[in-house]
Amino acid sequence: MTTDKRLIVAAANLLDAGGEEAVTLRAVGHAAGVSHNAPYKHFANRSALLAAVATVSFSDLAEAMAAIRGSPRTPLEKLTAILDLFIDYSREHPARYRLLFNNPETAAAGGELKIKALETFDHFRSIVQECQQAGGLPDAPSETLASLIFATAHGLLAIESNGQLHPEKGLSSVKASMEILLALLTPAKM
Incomplete structure (x- = not known):
């Protein structure tokens, strides 16, 4: 699975578990098992990541x-x-x-x-x-x-x-x- 897809899955799981406020780029990176900076390389911001979800x-x-x-x-x-x-x-x-x-x-x-x-x-x-x-x-x-x-x-x-x-x-x-x-x-x- 590509990194961007792993980030989307992690964001969806965080969203399901804790609502929108649980979805931060840092938390998504951690949940996906990548560096805390990795989400910024794939998504301009949190809104872009939520749009992908x-x-x-x-x-x-x-x-x-x-x-x-x-x-x-x-x-x-x-x-x-x-x-x-x-x-x-x-x-x-x-x-x-x-x-x-x-x-x-x-x-x-x-x-x-x-x-x-x-x-x-x-x-x-x-x-x-x-x-x-x-x-x-x-x-x-x-x-x-x-x-x-x-x-x-x-x-x-x-x-x-x-x-x-x-x-x-x-x-x-x-x-x-x-x-x-x-x-x-x-x-x-x-």
């Missing part, structure tokens, strides 16, 4: 989503599986999830990071479009509908991560809430 993480998500898209499941089962993927990812890697979906620097980034983020969304949009073509979701612009479903899922995950998802407010879980949303979006059969 986000790029690899989006790439991993896109790969998992591509596998779901290529599976023999029904379109609605694929959509549910991708929503489950996001739910699981947000719980298993909360700091990395926040880096990907709740960080203004990540959202404003261009280059390879933007390409990988858009690739991830395109998988999601394609599955929403498959659901529409199968009659399981309303006929609306697929980008808009995908964005609405995507935003709802991420909003619910943010509420959950903040400890504000309460059954007394009518939201028992992210999964159950998304199932209700998808059921509401399913066109009524005459």
